[in-house]
Amino acid sequence: MGGTITLVEGRNVTAPSPVPEKQSLRRSWKTTIAAGAVIGAGILLPLLFLAWLIIPSDLDFISDYSPIRYGLMAIGAPGLLVFLIALIDFVVDRRRNQAGRRFPSRVTWLSAGVSIVIILAACGYVTLPKLLRRGDVPPQLIVTGNMLRPPGGEFGLSLAFWTGKPTTNTVRWRQGGSERWQEWSEAAAGNRHWFAFPGLKPNSRYEYSVNVGNATAFSTPPTPPEGPFRFAASGDLHIGATRSDDYLPKPVLDAITDPTNRYSMFFMLGDIVHLGFRDDQWKEGVRVISSLSSVIPTCYLIGNHDRLFGGVDLFRDYLCPRASDDLRQDHFWRRIDIGNIHFLLLELEWEDHYYTAAQEQWLTAQLTDIPQQDWCIVMSHTFYYCSGSEEDGWPWWDNQDTIRRLVPLFEKHKVDMVFSGHQHHAELLQTNGVTYVISGCFGDLPDPRHDHISPASTWLHLDDVYSFVEVTIDKDEAVVVFRDRNHQELHRTVITSQRVAPEISGRRRGKA
Ligand SMILES: [Fe+2]
Ligand SMILES: [Fe+2]
Numbered sequence: 001m002g003g004t005i006t007l008v009e010g011r012n013v014t015a016p017s018p019v020p021e022k023q024s025l026r027r028s029w030k031t032t033i034a035a036g037a038v039i040g041a042g043i044l045l046p047l048l049f050l051a052w053l054i055i056p057s058d059l060d061f062i063s064d065y066s067p068i069r070y071g072l073m074a075i076g077a078p079g080l081l082v083f084l085i086a087l088i089d090f091v092v093d094r095r096r097n098q099a100g101r102r103f104p105s106r107v108t109w110l111s112a113g114v115s116i117v118i119i120l121a122a123c124g125y126v127t128l129p130k131l132l133r134r135g136d137v138p139p140q141l142i143v144t145g146n147m148l149r150p151p152g153g154e155f156g157l158s159l160a161f162w163t164g165k166p167t168t169n170t171v172r173w174r175q176g177g178s179e180r181w182q183e184w185s186e187a188a189a190g191n192r193h194w195f196a197f198p199g200l201k202p203n204s205r206y207e208y209s210v211n212v213g214n215a216t217a218f219s220t221p222p223t224p225p226e227g228p229f230r231f232a233a234s235g236d237l238h239i240g241a242t243r244s245d246d247y248l249p250k251p252v253l254d255a256i257t258d259p260t261n262r263y264s265m266f267f268m269l270g271d272i273v274h275l276g277f278r279d280d281q282w283k284e285g286v287r288v289i290s291s292l293s294s295v296i297p298t299c300y301l302i303g304n305h306d307r308l309f310g311g312v313d314l315f316r317d318y319l320c321p322r323a324s325d326d327l328r329q330d331h332f333w334r335r336i337d338i339g340n341i342h343f344l345l346l347e348l349e350w351e352d353h354y355y356t357a358a359q360e361q362w363l364t365a366q367l368t369d370i371p372q373q374d375w376c377i378v379m380s381h382t383f384y385y386c387s388g389s390e391e392d393g394w395p396w397w398d399n400q401d402t403i404r405r406l407v408p409l410f411e412k413h414k415v416d417m418v419f420s421g422h423q424h425h426a427e428l429l430q431t432n433g434v435t436y437v438i439s440g441c442f443g444d445l446p447d448p449r450h451d452h453i454s455p456a457s458t459w460l461h462l463d464d465v466y467s468f469v470e471v472t473i474d475k476d477e478a479v480v481v482f483r484d485r486n487h488q489e490l491h492r493t494v495i496t497s498q499r500v501a502p503e504i505s506g507r508r509r510g511k512a
Contacts, residue, residue: 035103035104035108035109038109038112038113038116039082039086039104039108039112041112041115041116042078042079042082042086042111042112042113042114042115042116043079043080043082043083043086043112043115044079045079045115045116045119045120046075046076046077046078046079046080046115046118046119047076047079049075049119049122049123050072050075050076050079053072053075053126053309054072065350065392065393065394066392066393066394067392069393075119075122078111078114078115078118078119079115081111081115082108082111082112082115085107085108085111086104086108086111086112089103089104089105089107089108090103090104093105126277126309126310127277127309127310129275129277129278129279129280130277130278130279130309130310130311130313130314131279132279132280133164133191133279134164135164135280135283136161136162136163136164136283137161137162137282137283137286137287137290137318138161138286138287138290138294139159139160139161139210139216139290139294140159140160140161140286140289140290140293140294140298140319141157141158141159141160141218141293141294141295141296141297141298142157142158142159142160142194142293142297142298142299142300142319143156143157143265143297143298143299143336144156144157144158144196156196156200157196157197157200157220157297158194158195158196158197159171159193159194159195159197159208159210160192160193160194160195160318160319161193161210162191162192162193162317162318163191163193164191165191166189166190166191167189167190167191167193168185168186168187168188168189168190169185169186169193169195169210169211170183170184170185170186170210170211170212171183171184171195171208171209171210171211172184172208172209172212173197173206173207173208173209174206174207175201175204175205175206176204176205176206176207176217177205191317192317200220201220202220202221202222202223202339203219203220203221203222203223203227204219204220205217205218205219206218206219206220216294216295217295218294218295218296218297219259219264220264220297221264221265221297221338222264222339223338223339224338224339224340224341224375224473224474225339225340225474225475226339227474228262228472228473228474229264229338229339229341229472229473229474230261230262230263230264230470230471230472230473231263231264231265231266231267231470231471232256232263232265232266232267232296232468232469232470232471233266233267233268233269233379233419233437233439233468233469233471234252234267234268234269234421234439234440234441234442234467234468234469235268235269235270235271235301235303235381235420235421235422235439235440235441235442236269236270236271236303236421236422236424236441236442236443236444237268237271237272237273237285237288237289237442237443237444238271238272238273238274238305238443238444239272239273239274239281239282239284239285239288239443240273240274240275240278240280240281240284240285241274241443241444241445242444242445249442249443249466249467249468249485251485251486251487252442252466252467252468252483252485252487253289253291253292254291255483255487256292256296256468257291257292257295257296263296263470264296264297264338265296265297265298265299265338266292266293266296266297266298266299267298267299267301267343267345267379267419268289268298268299268300268301268442269301269303269379269380269381269419269420269421269422269439270300270301270302270303270304270305270306270349270381270421270422271303271304271305271306271381271421271422271444272285272286272289272300272303272305272306272319273285273305273306273311274305274444275305275308275309275311276305276306276307276308276309276310276311276312276314276315277308277309277310277311277314278311279314282311282314282315282318286318286319299336299343299345300315300319300320301332301345301346301347301379301380301381301421302315302332302347302349302381303349303381303421303422304349304350304381304382304422307349320332331347331358331359332345332347333345333346333347333359333362333363335366340371340373340374340375341374341375341377341473342366342370342374342375342376342377343377343378343379344363344366344367344376344377344378344379345379345380346359346363346378346379346380347359347380348380348381348382348402348406349381349382349422350382350422351382351399351401351402352401352402352404352405352406355402355405355406360405363406363409364409367409367412367413367415368413370413372499373499374499375416375473375478375497375499376413376414376415376416376499377415377416377417377418377419378410378415378417378418378419379418379419379420380402380418380419380420381420381421381422382399382402382420382421382422383399383402383420383421383422383423383436383438384398384399384402384403384406384407384410384418384420384436385398385399385403385407385429385431385436385454385456385457386398386399386420386423386427386429386436386438386454387425387427387450387452387453387454387457387460388423388447388450388451388452389447389449389450389451389452390451390452395452396423397450397452397454398452398454398456407432407434410434411432411433411434414433414434414498414499415434416434416435416478416495416497416498416499417434417435417436417437417471417478417480417495418434418435418436418437419437419439419469420436420437420438420439421438421439421441423438423447424441424444424445424447425438425440425441425447425450425460425461425462426438426439426440426441426460426461426467426469426482426490426491427454427457427459427460427461428457428458428459428460428480428482428491428493429454429456429457429458430456430458431455431456433498435480435493435495436456437469437480439467439468439469440461440466440467440468440469440482441466441467442466442467442468443466447462448462448463449462450462458493459482459491459493461482461490461491466484466485467482467483467484467485467490468482468483469481469482469483470482470483476496476497477494477495477496477497478494478495478496478497479492479493479494479495480492480493480494480495
């Protein structure tokens with residue numbers, strides 16, 4: 001250092017030049033680009049990720065449900081934090097430039113880096129499990145189509161399964177007692193396999209086999225009112241919610257599949273899996289339920305957990321029939337007619353977020369179209385009247401949004417029964433001529449207590465409710481039975497249709 005001073009003095013330089021200091025503060029263009037990219041990514045990635053979560057998943061941003069609200073805020077927070085730190089850093093840098101301070105400082109670099117790492121990790125958590133689709137999904141009998149009218153003699157049913165690797169398969173089927181198999185082979189290899197069974201006759205025994213494997217027998221429903229029609233419904237399997245095997249109701253599955261119990265159809269009311277973006281949970285869920293759905297024609301409704309973070313694509317691939325393109329692409333509401341019993345399956349998962357003008361128009365048209373003397377049954381994942389407690393800031397009882405927007409339609413058109421899941425208990429409620437059924441919890445842990453009992457409640461069962469509801473409709477009478485995990489009867493009620501023959505209906509209450 002001393003030698004340097006001597007040389008400078010020898011050239012008569014009296015004061016050190018400020019130029020080298022200014023140059024040391026100036027950033028290279030590479031540093032500028034790197035700083036801009038890192039800080040920009042630190043700010044924008046959380047916001048883009050947030051948009052990706054909200055838009056395709058249709059999460060309700062203004063939901064009153066605290067975990068969703070705080071979760072979304074937590075995701076957006078790193079971006080906002082990086083923006084504030086960078087802004088403060090920049091302002092301080094401008095003011096203290098002569099003091100030798102640089103922008104961006106280590107704090108800005110660090111905050112941007114941490115933000116990027118957090119968001120990439122979160123993004124990987126919700127996207128990778130959906131993309132890693134290894135393994136097969138066993139065959140299921142899925143009820144297909146929007147409007148299935150047995151009077152024509154056919155019952156729309158498809159055999160659906162998934163193979164981890166693209167394969168071509170052959171399915172054959174025949175009516176019981178027939179020697180002749182009908183066969184359908186796929187033309188091209190694929191993962192998703194749907195085989196429609198054309199020309200199925202009602203109330204008949206059939207069998208099918210995949211790739212000339214063992215034959216599996218199943219029956220098609222009768223055509224009411226010519227015979228009694230029995231179906232089972234339950235919701236909230238929530239595969240993946242617990243590690244306990246206890247949630248698998250094997251005795252229930254066995255009871256529903258037992259031909260002597262005469263169940264013709266099964267309705268799964270949503271929340272099949274706990275985390276809809278986890279392909280492994282979907283595969284486990286379908287595997288668990290396939291002992292039932294491979295022999296009983298099954299319908300699935302989508303639940304809020306199923307849809308989570310793009311899970312809707314997995315729902316479509318595994319459980320949603322491709323018979324109707326508009327059903328697959330735009331919405332999941334549908335109508336199924338079994339003789340004089342009409343099922344309206346709605347796409348309602350929490351409050352009324354999915355109750356669009358189009359769905360309302362469709363529902364009104366169906367309710368108007370269904371013959372006055374026929375049975376009309378509505379199903380959705382979320383509930384209307386229901387008992388419950390406040391949980392995480394959301395009132396889990398009498399859902400004011402769905403009551404306000406849908407119940408007037410139910411009452412006006414004299415809907416007979418409305419089935420829901422979403423709540424993890426079994427309950428029967430009746431008000432203004434409509435019976436509301438909370439089906440019981442098919443898998444997840446039951447609700448421990450309820451602080452608010454709905455005025456419409458006539459029977460409520462908490463605690464051990466790994467159960468389902470059984471409905472037998474014969475002529476103008478429906479017997480509703482709640483069953484527990486051992487298929488034992490918990491509660492029974494008889495409902496007489498308010499949509500009976502017009503002349504009787506006129507005498508009884510008049511139709512609005
Ligand atoms: Fe649930
Ligand atoms: Fe739910």
